[in-house]
Amino acid sequence: MITRTNAIEKMLSRNDTGETGGHQAGILIPKKPEILSFFPELNNEEKNPRFLIAFHDHMGEQWSFSFIYYNNKFFGGTRNEYRLTGMTRYMSAYNLKSGDTLTLSRDVNGFYSVKYQKDGVKKIGSGPLKLSNSWKVVKI
């Protein structure tokens, strides 16, 4: 049997939180099988398939995020990436900034939850803040 990912986390980039002035309303999901297996399967045959997922946070609040596969590359465009959108309200509610960690998890009942970790703990030591590939799989 396969091991499905039931929890993942990502250190937010500046564009994720909207600090760059962008308004793309969501975070980018890397095309890693381990990460993607956390999310429901999307229909690759259709353009920009999306899946609305309801998450609840540690405060008992409910949030609906959209897991979208922007795949217009296969439909005459140039995009080929996954995003989780509709998060600006959540991020502003808890004042999340780049460098903070966002954790997504799913229990055996398919119940999704989201939480965050204000960082400053994870040191970067020397060098610039490297945010690429900042996702990681978490076992629960």
Place this chain on the structure above:
DNA sequence: AGCCATGCACCG
């Protein structure tokens, strides 16, 4: 591949 940026639609 991943992050940055933006024109336009929609909604308060």
Place this chain on the structure above:
DNA sequence: CGGTGCATGGCT
């Protein structure tokens, strides 16, 4: 009319 979100292009 300003903020938010979608979809898409651009840059590193």
